[in-house]
Amino acid sequence: MSTPTYLNALRAFEAAARHQSFSAAAEELNVTSAAVGQQVRSLESWLGVTLFTRASSGNTRLVLTDVARAALPDIREGFDRLRVGLARLREVSASAELTVTVSPAFAGKWLLPRLERFQQACPDIDVLLNTNLKTLDFLADNIDIGVRYGAGKWQGLTAIKLMEEELFPVCSPQLSTLTAGQLSMDSLARCTLIHDLSMAGDPGFPTWRTWLDAMGQTAIDASHGLRINNSAAVVQAAIEGQGVALGRSVMVRDDLASGRLIRPFAQVNSPLALAYYVVYRPECEALAKVRAFRDWLLQQAATA
Structure with missing residues (x-):
């Protein structure tokens, strides 16, 4: 043969x-x-x-x-090594292609508004953004680097913590049940609750039921409301005044800053066990394009 x-x-x-x-x-x-x-x-x-x-x-x-x-x-x-070797050979060409995997929600709410800064800093690197909803195999799908949300352990991948998150309710400033921009727990019980099902199978991902129980509000019914399996769409539904969502601080940061969303319980914060991580195969750390994007992500998170 x-x-x-x-x-x-x-x-x-x-x-x-x-x-x-x-x-x-x-x-x-x-x-x-x-x-x-x-x-x-x-x-x-x-x-x-x-x-x-x-x-x-x-x-x-x-x-x-x-x-x-x-x-x-x-x-x-062996195939990993071959791919890295070929990538090194391609890095000496006029431009290098970098394949990045992120969730659609993270892309829309955090990465895309900032990505032009990377392209300005590294014009010789062409970014191919893969926003597939499923968890991709870095080898089979030719992924160079990505951002994942979870507990920080994925087999065969180096994981560096990018950002932690806090959880708190958010809503439109025009929500009819607001009083001077605030909600009481009694008025929350009359609101439509917007549920994020994007990680429904992960026990570490909070729900309205777990948040209400942590606040001592066991009598409030959390079984009703609007259910959406995309975190960005959950945020958008809240912006449009369709109810109250549990906002993850990274996902809602820009919308809070712009006034599209407000926090009706201003002092209530719940830290999350899950976080965002930069992930890549260990052997790919030798590639200049991977190091450049990793370092840029960390710098952006530190100054966000």
């Missing part, structure tokens, strides 16, 4: 192993499922080992053999 041929076969094996599926690997590699299967079979024939078994009769999920499972981390690391 020639070098290009076995590299293609290894790539097909790595993708199939990660997805546990020939068809999913084929979609990622933009080839047919049969082509992926043939590449894997060719690799098995050349090595003289079996790489996959079927999970069970009638189940299409692939299961790695012990020898394949043992070899996979080294193969993935």
Whole structure:
């Protein structure tokens, strides 16, 4: 098997192993499922080992053999190194492309209003912003760097804390239930509560129920209201006067400064266990474009 041929076969094996599926690997590699299967079979024939078994009769999920499972981390690391090497070669060209992953909400409410400053500081770096809602695989999706929201631990990624957050209610200054720009707990009980479902599966993500309980307001019903699965849309709904939202300080900072939102309980702050982190694969720290964007993000957060 020639070098290009076995590299293609290894790539097909790595993708199939990660997805546990020939068809999913084929979609990622933009080839047919049969082509992926043939590449894997060719690799098995050349090595003289079996790489996959079927999970069970009638189940299409692939299961790695012990020898394949043992070899996979080294193969993935090898592809990581190849990508970094190629990126270094491209950095000497007239411009470098930097692929950045962030959530749509973080992009809209924090990053995009500031991104022109990075482009002015580093005009030779072309930013490709990926705002996919799903959590991306940095290797498979060719991601250089990103910002994630969570507890700060993601397998295979370096994570540097960017910003912490506080939580507090926010609403439009034109909300009809306000009295001199303030709400009482009694009036809050009559308001539409806007619920953020963007991280509903994370137990560390606060809800109206947990906030009200922390305030000693166990009698207020938090089961009603408007439910939205995008944090930026939650903020926009509050701006438009559709109710009261739990504002995350990073998400609502600019809207509070502009007067589009106000804090009807001005002195109430709840620190959050979750935070924003700059994340990238450890081997990518050697790339000048990654270091430049990381350092710029940290500087922007420090002066925000």
